[in-house]
Amino acid sequence: MPSPRRIGAPDAKNRTVLLDAAEKVMLEYGYAAVSSRRVAEQAGLKPQLVHYYFVNMDELLEEVFRRRADQGLEMQRKALASPQPLWALWRFSSDPSGVALTMEFMAMSRHRPALRKLLADYSERFRRDQADAIEVLLDRYGVAHEDFPPVVASVLTTSLSRVVVMEESLGFTLGHAETIERVERWLTAVEGEWGSPKR
Amino acid sequence: MPSPRRIGAPDAKNRTVLLDAAEKVMLEYGYAAVSSRRVAEQAGLKPQLVHYYFVNMDELLEEVFRRRADQGLEMQRKALASPQPLWALWRFSSDPSGVALTMEFMAMSRHRPALRKLLADYSERFRRDQADAIEVLLDRYGVAHEDFPPVVASVLTTSLSRVVVMEESLGFTLGHAETIERVERWLTAVEGEWGSPKR
DNA sequence: GTCTATAATCAGATAGAC
DNA sequence: GTCTATCTGATTATAGAC
Numbered sequence: 001m002p003s004p005r006r007i008g009a010p011d012a013k014n015r016t017v018l019l020d021a022a023e024k025v026m027l028e029y030g031y032a033a034v035s036s037r038r039v040a041e042q043a044g045l046k047p048q049l050v051h052y053y054f055v056n057m058d059e060l061l062e063e064v065f066r067r068r069a070d071q072g073l074e075m076q077r078k079a080l081a082s083p084q085p086l087w088a089l090w091r092f093s094s095d096p097s098g099v100a101l102t103m104e105f106m107a108m109s110r111h112r113p114a115l116r117k118l119l120a121d122y123s124e125r126f127r128r129d130q131a132d133a134i135e136v137l138l139d140r141y142g143v144a145h146e147d148f149p150p151v152v153a154s155v156l157t158t159s160l161s162r163v164v165v166m167e168e169s170l171g172f173t174l175g176h177a178e179t180i181e182r183v184e185r186w187l188t189a190v191e192g193e194w195g196s197p198k199r
Numbered sequence: 200m201p202s203p204r205r206i207g208a209p210d211a212k213n214r215t216v217l218l219d220a221a222e223k224v225m226l227e228y229g230y231a232a233v234s235s236r237r238v239a240e241q242a243g244l245k246p247q248l249v250h251y252y253f254v255n256m257d258e259l260l261e262e263v264f265r266r267r268a269d270q271g272l273e274m275q276r277k278a279l280a281s282p283q284p285l286w287a288l289w290r291f292s293s294d295p296s297g298v299a300l301t302m303e304f305m306a307m308s309r310h311r312p313a314l315r316k317l318l319a320d321y322s323e324r325f326r327r328d329q330a331d332a333i334e335v336l337l338d339r340y341g342v343a344h345e346d347f348p349p350v351v352a353s354v355l356t357t358s359l360s361r362v363v364v365m366e367e368s369l370g371f372t373l374g375h376a377e378t379i380e381r382v383e384r385w386l387t388a389v390e391g392e393w394g395s396p397k398r
Numbered sequence: 399g400t401c402t403a404t405a406a407t408c409a410g411a412t413a414g415a416c
Numbered sequence: 417g418t419c420t421a422t423c424t425g426a427t428t429a430t431a432g433a434c
Contacts (some may be wrong), residue, residue: 005260008418029310032231035409048420051411100309106365107306110299111228120371151374152381159362163354168307172319175328175350182351207400234427247402252427 008053015053019041022064027097031108035062040077062115065105069122072098080133083197087187089130091194093161096169105167130154141190207252214252216242221263226296230307255343261314264304268321271297275325279332282396286386288329292360297367302321302365329353340389 008015021043025034036050036057043049054060079088092098109116134150145153160183164176184194192198207214211375220242224233233250235256242248253259278287291297308315344352359382363375383393391397 008209012418014418030306032307032390033310036411037408044422047409048411048422049418052419055411057410074262103302104308106369107229107302108231110368111232116369123366123369123371124373130376148381149374149377155362155378156359159358160355163358163361167322169309170305170315170319170322172322174323175330175348175354178348179351182347191298211400213400235429236427245402246427247404247429248400251401254429256428 007055007059013051014045014049016046017065018050018053018060019067020159022060023068023101026064026197028102031061031104046116058114061108062118062151065118067121068101073122073125073129075130080129084191084194085133085137087191087194089133090157090161090183090187093157094165096165099162099165100169102162127151127154127158130157143190206254212253213242213244213248216244217249217252217259218263218266221259222267222300225263225303226299230260230303256371257313259312260304260307261317264317264321264326266313267300270310272321272324272328275328279328283386283390283393284332284336286393288332289356289360289382289386290354296362299366299368301361326350326353326357329356342389 018039022034022039022085025038025042029038036047039050039060040047050057050060054063064094071143076089079085079092081090105115105119109119129156131149134153138145138150138153160179164179164184167173168176187194190198201275217238221233221238224237224241228237233256238249238259239246249259250258252260275288275291278284278291281287302317304314308318330348330353332346332349333352337344337349337352357386359378363378366372367375389397
């Protein structure tokens, strides 16, 4: 009943090479281009090796996501513990390749139940970490937020950064400067200029 | 030099059937599933007919986008001319299939220059129409907006509705209720409850 | 003007070689 | 434990039949 095919060790060097290659292909050409052949070509390996290290293409994609998402959670934690946490969060959320990969995975997930579950779970962790940190920070800065739950600030940050970065990648920027200016003006008011913390 | 292949008339019945089928496949299975075979199957036609009516798959995709985007612009105009224009805009922007298709096209566009240009052009028209209408409406409602340009309201509306709808399609809704509540509370304040205009 | 038979290429996956 | 030869089917596209 179980797949009789043997699978390469999780820590084998070529496995990592293939994961890196898959991520690069996805970023550069989109998820639809992540075929065993293209990934192998990018990795400088034979296409069949993809099927040696991963039971199927879905598993490869899931591993790419998991690896990157774990890195992201860690980076976000560092950002939220930095001297200007809200600024750092805004900048982290506006990272073009992070946004691009997230969008690829979201589009892809709509019809892959396993991947969708994975995305939903990680999204929840990202938002929860953000909301928890924002709550502490607003209190520390003395910003009233009885009628502005921290989780709403998290949704807002994610929404604005994602859409602005996505649109920018299309070469469409109408309204971006005005929007970003307002976000950054607020950030400066509570945390000082980016790079020179208030306290 | 030019393609010697003959192409079916733009108003032929089967051409429309194929466009409908392509849109449906895209919505249900994602852009990567829009192959001549799947589209033809959905349309109840032979795969080769796709290549008779469209020079290639990219052209088919472009036509699907153009058709839907034109419909969308028209629907948005109607929404913005309705008795509760801001409510109508919010609801229009939160249409799940509209958002899903937009996301598919955005993901797809990252590496198809022709499609990207098309998307950027239409995005600009959507935003401009929104910003222009919002400006008139805020004045009419007596909402001060010296420091809140209408185009920022447009960016905000698009960002929030898109991300919330996308996340919902993943089954991830943390913070949505709180966010939507605040948007709708504001809409109610300026235009009355949805369905019962203030004036 | 509309559609089909068929070529050329590319995909995922596996059994088996080293 | 690592990799390859190879099968099977899908995909785009064209040349040509009705």
